[in-house]
Amino acid sequence: MGKKVRLGIIGASNIAKQVIPLFSAVPGLELSAIAARSLARAKKIAHNVDGVNYYGNYYDLLSDDRIDAVYITLPNALHFRWAKLALLAKKHVLCEKPIVLKQSHLYELKEIAGKQSLVLMEAMWYRFHPLIDSIRESVQGGDIGTVQAFHSTLGFQNPKNNIRWSRKLGGGALNDLFCYHLDAITYIMNQRVSMLRKGVISCCKKRGVIASLAGELSFNSDCYALLASSIENKWENRTTIVGSKGSISVPNLLVFPLLSEAVYRISTADGCVSRKFNEFNAYEEMFRAFVEMIHGERNHDFLLNNSLETIKLLEYVNQLCHEKLLPRAFIQKIIRKVTFHVNKVLYGQNC
Numbered sequence: 245m246g247k248k249v250r251l252g253i254i255g256a257s258n259i260a261k262q263v264i265p266l267f268s269a270v271p272g273l274e275l276s277a278i279a280a281r282s283l284a285r286a287k288k289i290a291h292n293v294d295g296v297n298y299y300g301n302y303y304d305l306l307s308d309d310r311i312d313a314v315y316i317t318l319p320n321a322l323h324f325r326w327a328k329l330a331l332l333a334k335k336h337v338l339c340e341k342p343i344v345l346k347q348s349h350l351y352e353l354k355e356i357a358g359k360q361s362l363v364l365m366e367a368m369w370y371r372f373h374p375l376i377d378s379i380r381e382s383v384q385g386g387d388i389g390t391v392q393a394f395h396s397t398l399g400f401q402n403p404k405n406n407i408r409w410s411r412k413l414g415g416g417a418l419n420d421l422f423c424y425h426l427d428a429i430t431y432i433m434n435q436r437v438s439m440l441r442k443g444v445i446s447c448c449k450k451r452g453v454i455a456s457l458a459g460e461l462s463f464n465s466d467c468y469a470l471l472a473s474s475i476e477n478k479w480e481n482r483t484t485i486v487g488s489k490g491s492i493s494v495p496n497l498l499v500f501p502l503l504s505e506a507v508y509r510i511s512t513a514d515g516c517v518s519r520k521f522n523e524f525n526a527y528e529e530m531f532r533a534f535v536e537m538i539h540g541e542r543n544h545d546f547l548l549n550n551s552l553e554t555i556k557l558l559e560y561v562n563q564l565c566h567e568k569l570l571p572r573a574f575i576q577k578i579i580r581k582v583t584f585h586v587n588k589v590l591y592g593q594n595c
């Protein structure tokens with residue numbers, strides 16, 4: 245392991261507060277400073293951690309030479325601007341999801357990072373859970389045959405003053421939650437934007453943002469994705485992957501809360517097996533990977549290229565959402581369809 249990576253956090257956000265206690269378990273990582281738009285807010289968080297500096301604006305943190313890397317925890321619409329400024333200030337960047345909202349922005353960040361040999365990574369934390377590694381290996385290794393369908397739902401109820409209800413800040417269910425479905429399609433299922441055949445999305449807008457959306461994406465590989473997300477309703481995170489030789493069902497692909505036990509079930513002609521995983525914190529593992537990438541002990545191109553595929557899908561779905569807004573009844577019909585398929589696979593077999 246090389247020298248310690250000195251990390252600065254941009255934004256006194258909820259996620260930053262949740263993540264700070266994990267740093268002590270990450271070898272080679274040292275929290276050096278926190279910046280918020282108000283000095284008092286930054287100071288309040290910094291006081292809970294020994295020896296951490298604090299700044300009342302983000303620029304001061306970026307001009308601190310003692311900081312090697314930053315973790316950006318700002319609202320989605322601000323990710324691009326601050327990731328770019330951080331890279332130009334020669335800091336490695338770990339940015340919350342979705343890393344940006346437009347593919348052109350990610351190309352631009354990639355180029356800046358590449359020129360300066362800096363690590364640029366999206367905080368798609370769920371990818372770092374062993375449950376995801378196992379599902380990915382099963383799917384890509386052909387355990388369930390050729391993948392034909394991916395069904396997934398996810399929804400949280402957010403208070404009205406939450407950033408997720410702000411259009412200006414890049415809120416809405418597509419950017420906040422649907423992006424996880426899209427990432428699972430690219431990361432687990434290995435579907436690419438170039439293989440996209442058709443998309444049908446229906447969304448319900450409220451207060452200027454996409455409050456709920458549901459739809460179907462079909463790929464040339466004859467794979468269909470049925471997906472639904474909401475920032476106004478609590479919907480269980482249920483995922484089913486159906487292949488020509490079997491299926492995988494996951495009651496909680498995103499493993500909330502972060503430390504809970506995880507399980508998935510794989511059904512093939514040989515029978516039905518449940519695979520269980522002990523408590524594990526994927527966020528902690530993600531920071532470990534970030535440090536290893538900075539030290540050149542792990543390749544990061546693959547993860548960033550995957551983020552690029554996901555952002556391309558996100559941009560595509562965003563365009564579909566704004567083409568035409570279909571009535572709420574249609575969304576509910578698609579959600580019923582997804583739920584029906586998920587229940588059929590989860591409960592329709594004896595296991």
Ligand SMILES: NC(=O)c1ccc[n+]([C@@H]2O[C@H](COP(=O)([O-])OP(=O)(O)OC[C@H]3O[C@@H](n4cnc5c(N)ncnc54)[C@H](OP(=O)(O)O)[C@@H]3O)[C@@H](O)[C@H]2O)c1
Pocket residue numbers: 254255256257258259260279280281282285317318319320322340341342406407413420
């Ligand atoms: N919360 C989660 O569980 C979670 C999980 C995964 C990913 N994320 C991602 O993390 C990011 C932050 O989410 P969050 O829920 O932690 O948000 P949050 O608590 O609302 O924090 C957002 C932070 O952004 C800063 N900010 C800068 N300009 C702002 C503006 N104009 N309006 C509002 N805030 C502004 C604020 O920090 P200052 O203190 O500097 O003012 C605020 O603390 C998002 O990209 C989200 O997708 C969150």
